[in-house]
Amino acid sequence: MTYSEKLWQEANALLPGGVNSPVRAFRGVGGTPFFTQRAKGSRLWDVDGNEYIDYVLSWGPMILGHAHPKVMQAVIDAAREGTSFGTPNPREIRLARLVCEAFPGIQKVRFVNSGTEATMSAIRLARGFTKRDKIVKFEGCYHGHADSLLVKAGSGAATFDVPDSAGVPADFARNTLTLPLNDLAALDTVNWSEIAGVIIEPVPANMGLIPLRLEFLQKLRKVTQNAGALLIMDEVMSGFRVAKGGAQELYGVTGDLTTLGKIIGGGLPVGAFGGRADVMDHLAPLGAVYQAGTLSGNPLAMAAGVATLEQLFAGDSYRTLEQKTATLCDEWKKIVPGYHTRVGSKFCSFFTNTPVVDYATAKTSDTKRYGVFFHQMLKHGVYLAPSQFEVGFMSLAHTTEDIEATLRAAREAIKAL
Numbered sequence: 001m002t003y004s005e006k007l008w009q010e011a012n013a014l015l016p017g018g019v020n021s022p023v024r025a026f027r028g029v030g031g032t033p034f035f036t037q038r039a040k041g042s043r044l045w046d047v048d049g050n051e052y053i054d055y056v057l058s059w060g061p062m063i064l065g066h067a068h069p070k071v072m073q074a075v076i077d078a079a080r081e082g083t084s085f086g087t088p089n090p091r092e093i094r095l096a097r098l099v100c101e102a103f104p105g106i107q108k109v110r111f112v113n114s115g116t117e118a119t120m121s122a123i124r125l126a127r128g129f130t131k132r133d134k135i136v137k138f139e140g141c142y143h144g145h146a147d148s149l150l151v152k153a154g155s156g157a158a159t160f161d162v163p164d165s166a167g168v169p170a171d172f173a174r175n176t177l178t179l180p181l182n183d184l185a186a187l188d189t190v191n192w193s194e195i196a197g198v199i200i201e202p203v204p205a206n207m208g209l210i211p212l213r214l215e216f217l218q219k220l221r222k223v224t225q226n227a228g229a230l231l232i233m234d235e236v237m238s239g240f241r242v243a244k245g246g247a248q249e250l251y252g253v254t255g256d257l258t259t260l261g262k263i264i265g266g267g268l269p270v271g272a273f274g275g276r277a278d279v280m281d282h283l284a285p286l287g288a289v290y291q292a293g294t295l296s297g298n299p300l301a302m303a304a305g306v307a308t309l310e311q312l313f314a315g316d317s318y319r320t321l322e323q324k325t326a327t328l329c330d331e332w333k334k335i336v337p338g339y340h341t342r343v344g345s346k347f348c349s350f351f352t353n354t355p356v357v358d359y360a361t362a363k364t365s366d367t368k369r370y371g372v373f374f375h376q377m378l379k380h381g382v383y384l385a386p387s388q389f390e391v392g393f394m395s396l397a398h399t400t401e402d403i404e405a406t407l408r409a410a411r412e413a414i415k416a417l
């Protein structure tokens, strides 16, 4: 028995399903997960000493690579001054300034502790600002596990094929309208004047990666603008990932509110929501929409976020990430049969021959075959997302040797399919 297997037994006795987040349990690919001991750059080492090239990167945050010296030093320096004050602290302002400079649509921002808190709060704010109850989301998009958003969700929900979660009262879901992605005609079926807000992943990546049709996003912006419904761009995964200003910079479409997470915490728990000042000023203590958090703006998390963004903005990071990802993916798609998608340094291979344009076509993927491929790649030292309905991420720490080793592993893995 490996040490990971021993720990897995202990974990299952104490943690439901042995994990603190379902997708980590490997139920989408079979087998049992390894326990990570440490990480550095593009690599993870498990408790048995096995080494992996990591394309999950903690589900996106580790864009600089793991344990970047500048981020580690910033956290250590902050910790020396204390771990939490529960008062305003200067680091909150530094991170807020970096966020607002990167996203022109964000005039004011509030930090929270997860992407879920960010989207949950943005929905409440949209409802409070517009005094409307209904919201719109898209099939297969995942925005965290807030009740009103766990309706035809992606990520873990897509993996387990339980689009609607137990425990969500019917009348919660009643106020959530779900539409098919990339379907322009479907946007005409909604009475937008009764909608508080629509939330979308501008780079949908929780049912695998499905590029959004630009004209779809442009039409969504137009119909919401005309009807006073707020457009909430959920950039928890795409923010600072696909461009400095996220997908909104890439597509030139600006939301009324934006939600962020992952990269802005540099690996520590940070989420954020921000946008038009006239909307944000409806938040307590200024306005009537309540939102709060004991550890929001935590100094260590702020320090990790500031160090990460400063490092990310210092060089030509996005061109470097683009080059690394293109080098991998251009070769990869010649080796691995399937339907391949990529936006910047996020990439995905659907194990299907059907062109994937929405949730329904994503679900034609052969998840069993993906599972076999996943374990073959793991055996060859490459850690991909343990679910067909997640995506791969490139970091600035991945080297040419990493990419060549990954392609060699793929050639071997495919032989076993």
Ligand code: KE4
Pocket (backbone or CB within 6 Å): 021, 022, 023, 024, 059, 114, 115, 116, 117, 119, 142, 143, 144, 145, 155, 156, 201, 205, 206, 234, 235, 236, 237, 261, 262, 271, 390
């Ligand atoms: P968190 O609450 O997990 O920090 O963020 C929720 C969230 C919100 N919006 C988008 C677009 C997201 O992708 C996420 C979380 N992403 C998943 C990975 N697909 C987190 C991994 C997990 O659930 O363990």
